[in-house]
Amino acid sequence: MKRHYETLTPEGVRLFLAGYETLAVRLGGKPAQWNVREVSDGNLNLVFLVHGPDGSVCVKQSLPHVRVDPEWRMPLDRTAFEAEWLRRAERFAPGHVPEFLLFDPDMFVLVMECLDDFVTLRQALGEDADATGPSRIIAEFVTRIAFSSSLLAGRLEDVMPDMALFAHNTTLTRITFDLVLSDPFCVHPRNHWLSELDQDVMALQNDPAIARAMIRLQQRFLTCPQALLHGDLHSGSVMVRGEQVRVIDGEFSLYGPIGFDCGLYLANLVLARAAARSDERRTHLAEAMEVFWSGFSTHFLSLWQTCALRGDLLAEGTFAAFPSLLHAEREHYLNGIFQDMTGFAAAEIIRRTIGYAQVADFDHLSDTTEKAARQREALTFAGTLLRNPPLSMTEFSVRLED
Amino acid sequence: MKRHYETLTPEGVRLFLAGYETLAVRLGGKPAQWNVREVSDGNLNLVFLVHGPDGSVCVKQSLPHVRVDPEWRMPLDRTAFEAEWLRRAERFAPGHVPEFLLFDPDMFVLVMECLDDFVTLRQALGEDADATGPSRIIAEFVTRIAFSSSLLAGRLEDVMPDMALFAHNTTLTRITFDLVLSDPFCVHPRNHWLSELDQDVMALQNDPAIARAMIRLQQRFLTCPQALLHGDLHSGSVMVRGEQVRVIDGEFSLYGPIGFDCGLYLANLVLARAAARSDERRTHLAEAMEVFWSGFSTHFLSLWQTCALRGDLLAEGTFAAFPSLLHAEREHYLNGIFQDMTGFAAAEIIRRTIGYAQVADFDHLSDTTEKAARQREALTFAGTLLRNPPLSMTEFSVRLED
The missing domain is CATH 3.30.200.20 (Phosphorylase Kinase; domain 1)
Known part of the structure; x- marks a missing residue:
């Protein structure tokens, strides 16, 4: 009917x-x-x-x-x-x-x-719930969908029609492109922030190194369809109940760089950490970030060993005579995801602090001076990620502590 | 009906x-x-x-x-x-x-x-016709379509549906992926070559540096939809009559890296040069290569000045406050096209010499020793391009003379 x-x-x-x-x-x-x-x-x-x-x-x-x-x-x-x-x-x-x-x-x-009795991970993080367990599960979740939907596991005859299907999701791709990767980096009426951050925002928006990084991330986002992305993987798109985790709200889905999903998730841990109520909590959230990347990278590489599927890219096929080269190239691919992840994480941190749709993580801070200081910490870290990208999770963590 | x-x-x-x-x-x-x-x-x-x-x-x-x-x-x-x-x-x-x-x-x-009295550029080149004029026109042709169909000139709402449309052209994309970027780089029944080239082919197929370059070019081809490509821009897809040039046979078209079209065209000039009947002709064809890239790069950069359209990428929009940065990033983008071009050119040279569908350029050489020597020259140059990619057209030309 x-x-x-x-x-x-x-x-x-x-x-x-x-x-x-x-x-x-x-x-x-x-x-x-x-x-x-x-x-x-x-x-x-x-x-x-x-x-x-x-x-x-x-x-x-x-x-x-x-x-x-x-x-x-x-x-x-x-x-x-x-x-x-x-x-x-x-x-x-x-x-x-x-x-x-x-x-x-x-x-x-x-x-x-219906996810009865689940709450958003954002809410759980605000109530000092465990962050490492969900991060481990999200890492596996992103890995599985990314690998399975990509040309690493699929032949072009199967993957390209899916690329085509999601390429029609232009309405929400436009929102992501504008709200996450564009508006916060220029003077735009949709931006807003605490007046205490005026100088920080000015410095950010006037820094050519940040502009250059964003110019390149915009290109990665729109012209690097590695895999099917969730497209909006913030901590409000993750539901938790005890040790159970469910990812919801895939309406922003598109084929794009795998590091985009990783970066959004990571950014929301950074934001939660900047808003955290104690040093112990800050330490715990930093640990969750390492758990996330470690889980993602380990699982991603191991899928090449365990997954029965072989796609057109980075598979044994043509280059079966070069097993160690293939292994090295897979690590190179993973490094590319890491680079994308830290860049997109920075964009998400910035847009969630000064852009149109901000996060509730900081709402418990009633003192605006304190709130601004916490948001400045997040903004400063994001600026570092874009100006001088870390080459490894160890470098990432060291800068987080600076 | x-x-x-x-x-x-x-x-x-x-x-x-x-x-x-x-x-x-x-x-x-x-x-x-x-x-x-x-x-x-x-x-x-x-x-x-x-x-x-x-x-x-x-x-x-x-x-x-x-x-x-x-x-x-x-x-x-x-x-x-x-x-x-x-x-x-x-x-x-x-x-x-x-x-x-x-x-x-x-x-x-x-x-x-109907293109009455036109001949293929391949035939014209074999008859020592002018190569610089058509190269200048093809450079402008590739520039215009690449720029206009890309996110440099178009908004994602207009470009992504076209990306989707051509992503369905999987049958011919498979042929390109297999015949140009895969089969010639491993032992495959579709490959064939003069027995004099056995050692050269072995050396090529067993070189990890070449395998690594091809692993990366395969990824560029399938996951870098910069613009609408012709997809098979060899000298048999270009028709000439006097100073008139028409490009035909766009059935392999897809969204991909712009350097792919450039590389195929360039490779066919390299092949024509390797098969040329005189030193003067070799010099002329090398000149045509420089004319091609110089025309492409000049025209591509100038489109940002003259084209009324502005897309989502590398446009003034968000980053209007950084004109010199934008200019530098546009040159960086062009350098990326150059890198892709030399890599894909190498793949095309190799596949047209040892793969399934070879070119007629060498057919006039009845002495197989001589023919093998000419093909070896092309293969060796292609190997150089992949092992040690030139960073500029000047470097490219120097190596061509080596």
Whole structure:
């Protein structure tokens, strides 16, 4: 049945779900018994959690505008890209994303597993929860999707059609390009910051070394489709409950440089550390960063040993006669990811401190002088990453302590 | 009218053209008066030239297999990609491609201007025709299409859908990846060469420095979609008549590194030089290489001054406050194209000497010892390009003379 798009109300959600037998069975009982609760709190979409006698689902719908700014019009197709991402994430990294249940292309509604009692990693980090466990899992998650979706594991006949599919996600790629990689680096009305940081922002925006780094990162972002990225892997896109971790919100997904996802995750640990309440916590968060990169790099290299798939790039194929060279080139590839990671991490730190969409990590600091000092620490570190990129995680950690 | 695909005969061509009024009018007279001549001589397709009392057309149709090897099955869609390429080439570099007249997506037939009395540049070069004039024009041609189709001139909303479109051209991208960038660098049944070159081929295929360069060029080819490429820009894809130049056969088109097109063209000048009949001719062809790069680089940089379009990358936008930095980064981008060019040129020289599809340039050398010596010269130069890449055209030219 072809439906006409309309924005869902809680009552509309009930009717929508009742129209799909598998979903109605999952919820159990009668539609009137279902509890529908709107929990939209991202910038873009409507989100409802629905509980029935037997089960629950999460319903996400695109709006024809930015949720928090109805004047900012936006095409509806972003949920379709999230659905495509989710199905691939489920295949490549099972157990680390909510179960995909349904996508309705007319209503732009994505229905998936409801993550009861999960909280965002950002919230958990703010409450001093363990950061190393989730970082280890996210490292494996990023590794698996990146490797499996890339030409390292796939032949071009399989990978290029996926590159093509996600290349159409231009609406959200534009947002990332503008909000993460452009606006914060020039005078732009969407930027805002504490007045205490005026000098820091001026210094940042007037530094040619930073401009040069960003000019190159912009090119990496748009013209280096190594693998399928989540595209917005901040700590609010990671849900945790005990030792369980689920990654959500893949609507920004695109083919891009693998270091972009790594960098966004790393940046959010840096931000959490800058906002932390104690030195012990700072140490713990720095440790989580090392756990993340160590997990990522180890796992990434080991996939070449354990993964049965072999793609067109960096595989034995043509160059089977050169095993040690191949190994060295794989490490070279990994070094490239590291370089991208630190650069994109810097951009994310900066944009989350002075750009349009800032993070809540610093909200507990009611003293603005203190808050500005913490944000300055993060900004300064980001500036260092761009001006003088670290060549290894050891160098990264040393600079973090400076 | 939906047609069912069938391979065209000369009589079928007549009926096909008679069914399109604009084409029938262009040819003039009655269909029975039209002269239909099959001139297929590429590896892949049927080509017919049709002349009527008032005009002429060229008709190209995909076959469901490689023309010269019916066992090698192949999807028909490649003519569709050629049609898409041709329409863009006509828009971005008017006057340097045959006029696009029609594409029939059911019959996979592309109809375009008939290039009467043109010969391939390869043939012209073999007959000691001027090489500098066509090289200057091809330089401008590659520049215009590369710049205009890229994110240097276009916004991601316009460019990424085109990246997506051409990412579906996997059949011919596979051929390029295998025949140009893979097979010649390992033991493969499709390779063949004069037995006098056995030692040279062994040395080439066993050199880790060459393997490393090729591992990286493979990655550049598949994961660096800078611009729309012709994808097969050898001297047989360039038609000349007097000072007129037309580029044909865009069926291999894809988004890739700009240096790939430059490298293929340059390689074919290197091959022509290695096969040349006189020292004067060798000097002239070396000069044509310099003219090509000088034309390309000058024109490419000047497009940033003269082109009204501004894209998302390397444009003033975010970084308008840094004009000299932007200029330096544009030169850095151009240096990257140069590096890609010399690498891909080496691959093309090698594959055209020891791979599946070799060039006719050496055919006039009846003495196989002499022929092998000339091919060895080309192979040796290609090896140098990969082992120790030149950093400038001056270095390139010096090594060519060594």
